[in-house]
Amino acid sequence: MGLRERTRQAVQSDIAAAAMRLFLDHGFDAVTMDQIATEVGISRRSLFRYFATKEDIVLGDLAERGRIVQAALAARPEGEGPWEALRAALVVLTEQPAYTVETAIGISHMFHSTPSLRARHVEKQLQWMELLVPHIETRLGIEPGGAPDPRAQALVASALACLDAAVEAWARRGGEGDVEILYDQAVAAVRA
Template structure:
């Protein structure tokens, strides 16, 4: 990666950090793009070169997380079943996150409590299906891209629905217990 791209990524990260601080302090809907630009020390026009919307700022790394989950899933031992491999990949992404549990809870509350963010998050996460299904097909011994065997698609959709349900329960619990506990309970309910 060249200097220009590293600089661009650093500026994006700085803008996102500034925006998230404002969102958590004032509420997502109360913050304008103008305020973000001012706080970040850039013009509004420059801000739009990096992000088209506030939702894009808040959810900027959701697509990257999907790619990371795919990479981790593909690196899991071939002997692992799809559910176990997906859980391990998701767990690693959580562990790699550079955030405190309190920050994660507050941002999750914001995502789940703001309809526009929630819709955009679901849209971005829907792309994860296409990234994760091929490895699950491989683990099931299904021909890649099989249109007559829905198992891999169903497992990925269920795992992501379990993740969403777990985060929602974790928020309601106030973050008192690990989100993984809720995920495991959700998966057990689906698989039982």
């Protein structure tokens, strides 16, 4: 990665951190792009070079995190079952916590109370589906790119829904408990 890209990522990170503080202090809908630009000390026009929308500021790293999960899934042992491989791949998300517990809880509450964030989150999950489904198709013996087969999509969609349910339950409990255990409970309910 060159200097220009590292600088861009550092600026994006600074913008996201400042915006997140504003969102958590004042509420997502109450904060404007102008306020974020002022907080960071850049022009509105410069801000739009980094993020097209407020939703992108909150969800921007989810696309990259999807690629991290994809790489982890691709690295799982060939004979491992799809549920086990998905769980192990999703664990990488807990290995690099992006926020403190308090911030993560605030973000979760913000997600669930802001329709535009929920909609964009669904879009990002559809991107994750595109990344993960081919690996699960292979595990199921389905020819990737062949005739549509709902099994791999259903497994990935279910795993992601279980992850969302686990994180939401964890946040509603005030950060009490282990997200992995909550995920396992959600998966057990789906597989029952």
